[in-house]
Amino acid sequence: MTHSIIKDLSARYTTKQYDPSKRISAENIEIIKEAIRLSASSINSQPWKFILIESDEAKNRLDATFVNKYQPNRHHAKEASHIILFAHNPNYQRDDHKKVLDINVALGRLKEEKYDAALNGALHFADLLRDEQGSNATWTKAQTYIALGNALHTLARLGIDSTPMEGIDSELIGEVFTDELNGYVCHVALAMGYHADAEDFNFGLPKSRLATEEVFTVI
Template identity: 40%
Template sequence: MIQARIPESEGTEAAARDITHFVKTRYTAKAYDPTKKISPRNIEKIRELLRFSPSSTNAQPWHFILASSDEAKEKIARSTDRLYPFNSQAIRDASHVVVFCSRLEIGQDFLLRVLEQEDADGRFAGGPEYKERMHAARNMFIDMHKHDLKDVQHWMDKQVYLNLGAFLLGVSTLGIDATPMEGIEIKVLDEEFGLRERGYTSLVVVTLGYRDQENDFNAQLPKSRLPYSEVLTEV
């Protein structure tokens, strides 16, 4: 089944009409047309999708690499060539590739930068006590994951995956195909971009562009999901 697509120029208006259209028609592209590139206008929207995603307590414990050059995409493909070669061609053929990264730690210097950004953006119009409460609340949740649950790295990773979910739906409204890939050698990718020295580690790669209709077998397949009776309880 060939799934209907909305031209990228019409994506935003169409999303406003019915977001469920994109939930039901987006899919994981398996082959890309290397001659088709994402427009600069939509690259700016992609950047905004990454930046404005929600996260728990607005902690934003992430970093992204947006690769467009052949050289940068080649560095990413080195993390798939050995163990996951089935992902390599899509990385090389895609218009752009995004590497989703998580912080390795979340210290007070970073939390204060988040707090000051919120203040500069007018989040504490009610007075300085609101700023103090926000800082205390954010620290409470992070300390819980650091000291009680002892899963702060996993918690930060989950925030990145919140971003990933919103991102995949968001780019589909722009008429852009995407492929999320966990089939990467994280150590290789981290070394290629010096991520750990900068305080990050890679988690997942997303290729972006436009499908090669003739060679993308997944474009011809119907979407399959479990029935409501199994996945949804209404009370």
């Protein structure tokens, strides 16, 4: 297939070694941020925070979170140009959804008189997704993966390399980035930058995917 979407998605791959001397431009960082912000989410909940790690100081803090586990991912903390922590709200509730609806009112998408019904409907939905402990984190976490997928495609379009990482220590990240996370939880991160030509064993390998007939049922 020659479509540009397919070319982008075939060319992107998980980078295993970054060239620390290569930085993503400020202009591209703004595009990446905006693409992620525009991601879709269930009931437009946007139950996420994205911590963009850019400074050496922040990279050193991230590096320290690999002290106990997931060492193979550790070197990206200092070698990638930027890393994004994708964090979710573990308890999406009334005030969170009010923020969304207030924007809808300001934009003229929602009339004041329909506000309460919209809020109650959304909260009912969010409550249905709570587990036995009362947490709706499974649902909110799922939303961060939509943003992650969107980021992967955006980066592919921009010709920027990336590494999605679930191999991160969520607990330590929670401690080291307490202020920035403000109660949100990070289970997945994305390193971004440009691969080191000779040292990235993953670069140039053929794309490995299950066959279309295996994953698609057309009815």
